[in-house]
Amino acid sequence: MTIITKTIQIKSRGENDMIDMTKQTSRLLTESKLEEGLVTVFVSGSTAAISTVEYEPGLINDFPDMLSRVVPNDIEYKHNETWQDGNGHSHVRASLIGPSLTIPFKDGKLMLGMWQQIVLFEMDTRQRTREIIVQIMGE
Amino acid sequence: MTIITKTIQIKSRGENDMIDMTKQTSRLLTESKLEEGLVTVFVSGSTAAISTVEYEPGLINDFPDMLSRVVPNDIEYKHNETWQDGNGHSHVRASLIGPSLTIPFKDGKLMLGMWQQIVLFEMDTRQRTREIIVQIMGE
C-alpha cells in the first residue's frame, strides 16, 4: 500500500470561477503507477469547494446561477457585519457544497463517468491562489 | 491492507427515483471478510448522486420536493439551450449533492446509524442504468 500526497496550486479568477482539475488529477495518478485505490481531492480553505460536473459552457453558468439563487450575495450576513469582507455568502456556499471528493480508481484509471469532471468551485469574491490536495492511496 | 473494487449496475426509473443501496453494500463488505476500514460509494455519471437518508416513504417524497424547489426544472438552463436534452437541472442537482460517500466500518460492519441508509439519487429525466462503484479498503 502506497500513499502519495501532492499539493497543487491553482489561480482562480474569483467568484463563480469553475476550474476543471480532471487532467491534473489523472496525470498524478498515472505518475504514481498505482493500479487500484482511492483518490481524495480536497481544497484547503473555507470559501471554495470540490464536486463533479459535466464541464461545458452551459453548466459553467447554470451552477453559479443556482448558488446565487440559493445563497444570494445581496442579503445580510452576520459574517460581513463582523469582518467587513463581504464574503459571507462565499463561506455559506462552500460549506453547502463541501471541500472533499473521493474517487475510486482501478487499472490505473479514475472511475469517473464519460462526462463527469472533477471541478474546483471558487466562491470567494476575489482572485485567489488555491491549494488543492490530491492524495492517492492504493497499490 | 486489502482493496476490493466492485461495480454494481442499478436500473433507475428516472427523475426523483431514490434507491436504497445499503443491503448490497453490506453484502459486499461481508463477502470481503475485512474487519476494519473504509467503504467508498461513488456514482459514475454527472446526473446522479449519493448520500444517506432514512429510507422511508415520506422522505422519498420530501427530498425530491426540496430539490424541485431549490433547483426547479421549469426555469432556463444554458445547458439545455446548447444540448436540447432538457436535463440542465439534473446536472445542477447532482453537483449540489455530490457523487461520493465514505463510510467507516469496524468489526465487519458499516458504522451507519440505525435509520441511516445509503441512497442513490437518480436526477436524470429518463430511466438510466447506473454504474455504482463500491470500494472497500481495510484489513
Add this chain to the structure above:
Amino acid sequence: MTIITKTIQIKSRGENDMIDMTKQTSRLLTESKLEEGLVTVFVSGSTAAISTVEYEPGLINDFPDMLSRVVPNDIEYKHNETWQDGNGHSHVRASLIGPSLTIPFKDGKLMLGMWQQIVLFEMDTRQRTREIIVQIMGE
C-alpha cells in the same frame, strides 16, 4: 499501513447547533503518531451532517439561516404526516449536506486551511448525543 477507528460522543443542543470538532480530530491524529494518510469524519445518524466552515460567531448564524430558507421547517413534509415527530426538515437538511468528510494529512497534520474547521451540524429539533466516527488510515 495502520487503521484507527474511534467513536466520539458529542452532546448537541438541538436544531442549528454547530460544533467545532477540529481539536478532537487533531488530537486523535497526534495520538496515532501516523504521518501521512486520510482522516474520515462520519456522523452516524440521519438528522446531522459534517462539513467544514470558518467557525466564527457570524457564520454560526449565517449557515443555519441558509438552511432555514432552503429547507424551511414550516412547510409540509410527508415524513411528519407518518411519524408525527416534526423533523422532516432535519432529515432533508442532513441529506443535502451529507454525513461524511475526508481530509488528507501529512507530516502528522490535517491539511486544513487556516480558517477551516471541521464542524458537526445538528439538524434535529431536540438535543441529541451524537456518535461521530473518526477513522485514521495511513502510515
